[in-house]
Amino acid sequence: MDKGGSADLLIAGIGGAAGGTYNHVSLEGVSRINGPVTAMTFTGNGRMRLGGSLTVEQIETNGDLKIGGGLRIGTMKHDGLLKVDGGLLGESFTLNGVADIKGDCELEKFTAEGVVTIGGFLSAGCVELVLQGQAKVKELGVESLVIRKGESGVWNKLAGGIIPKLRAELQARVIEGDFLDLEFTTAEVVRGAVIIIGEGCSIGRVEYRDRLTVHPGASVGMEEKTGE
Numbered sequence: 001m002d003k004g005g006s007a008d009l010l011i012a013g014i015g016g017a018a019g020g021t022y023n024h025v026s027l028e029g030v031s032r033i034n035g036p037v038t039a040m041t042f043t044g045n046g047r048m049r050l051g052g053s054l055t056v057e058q059i060e061t062n063g064d065l066k067i068g069g070g071l072r073i074g075t076m077k078h079d080g081l082l083k084v085d086g087g088l089l090g091e092s093f094t095l096n097g098v099a100d101i102k103g104d105c106e107l108e109k110f111t112a113e114g115v116v117t118i119g120g121f122l123s124a125g126c127v128e129l130v131l132q133g134q135a136k137v138k139e140l141g142v143e144s145l146v147i148r149k150g151e152s153g154v155w156n157k158l159a160g161g162i163i164p165k166l167r168a169e170l171q172a173r174v175i176e177g178d179f180l181d182l183e184f185t186t187a188e189v190v191r192g193a194v195i196i197i198g199e200g201c202s203i204g205r206v207e208y209r210d211r212l213t214v215h216p217g218a219s220v221g222m223e224e225k226t227g228e
Contacts (some may be wrong), residue, residue, distance in 0.1 A: 009039075019052055036069060053086060070103065087120065113150060131168040131184055142177035149184045149200070169200065 006023040011031040019035020027044035036052030042059040053069030062079045070086030077094045087103030095112040104120035113130040118137040125143045129135065132150045149168050169184040176191045184200035191207040201218040207226050214220055 006040075009033075019050075025056075071101075129170065131170060133168055135170045137170065137172045139174045140172055140176065142175075142180075144179045145175065145177050146181045147183050147185050147198075 006021050008024045008026070009017055009022045010026045011017060012028045014030045016032040016034065019033055019037050022037065022039045023041075025037065025039045025042040025044075027048050028046060030047045031044070032049040032051070034051045036054070037050060038055045040057050042054070042056045042061070044061040044063065044065065046063045048061065048063065048065045050065075050067045050069075053071070054067050055072040056076075057074040059073055059076045059078075061077075064081045065078065066083045068085050071084045071088045071090075073088070073090035073093065075092040076090065078097065078099075080097045082095065082097065082099040082101075084099075084101045084103070088101050088105040088107065090107055092109045093107050093111070095116070096114060098115045099112065100117045102119045105118055105122045105124070107124045108126070110122065110124045110127045110129075112128075113132065115131075115133040116129065116135045116137070120138055122137050122140045123142070127140070127142050127145045129146070130148050130150045147170050167184075169186055170182075172185070172187045174189045174191070175182070175185070175187050178193045180190060180192045180194070181196040181198065182190070182201050183198035186202045188204045189207070190197070190203050190205070193209045194211045195206060195208045195213070197203060197206065197212070197214045197218045197220055199215045199217045201215070201220075203218070203220045205222045205224070206212060206220050207224045209226055212223060212225070214223075
């Protein structure tokens with residue numbers, strides 16, 4: 001992504017701007033950008049609203065960010081609330097908070113602590129998720145997946161009524177990958193090479209190629225060892 005010669009966009013306080021191609025975007029306070037944005041770097045704090053898609057090489061934001069289209073990134077770190085009306089495509093995504101992504105997600109690395117809702121398919125090399133509430137993903141296809149329950153409901157406390165006060169768990173229809181280490185996960189089908197079904201899991205069917213471990217506190221309806 002070469003944006004040499006492009007202007008910077010700086011908003012401090014309360015302000016707005018048009019979409020466009022920028023070198024660096026910096027948002028502080030309450031800001032709105034009308035239309036799609038393409039940038040090399042993007043930093044923001046506060047309440048941020050983008051009326052279209054966002055394409056950015058590096059982004060770090062804190063607060064309440066809503067994107068009215070798809071999100072394409074190199075690397076992203078976000079603390080707070082995130083809503084994406086489209087899909088998410090990129091290399092590395094790190095979240096501490098609450099994310100609602102309407103479309104599919106395709107990443108090399110997906111790391112999150114909090115609550116995640118993905119309306120489509122999550123495809124990633126490595127996924128690490130620490131649950132602070134009920135997370136929902138339609139289907140997951142990964143190389144490595146580790147699901148854990150958070151020590152305390154930090155985001156339940158900080159976000160008040162934004163997060164439903166439901167059992168901390170991941171709900172998915174299908175989970176497939178090479179290495180799957182699950183806790184507090186409810187799924188119809190889990191399929192992979194090495195699978196660990198940990199505490200609090202409820203799985204309809206498990207298909208494994210190499211090794212399966214099931215915690216005494218987990219429920220598995222059917223187990224099947226498949227060929228290579």
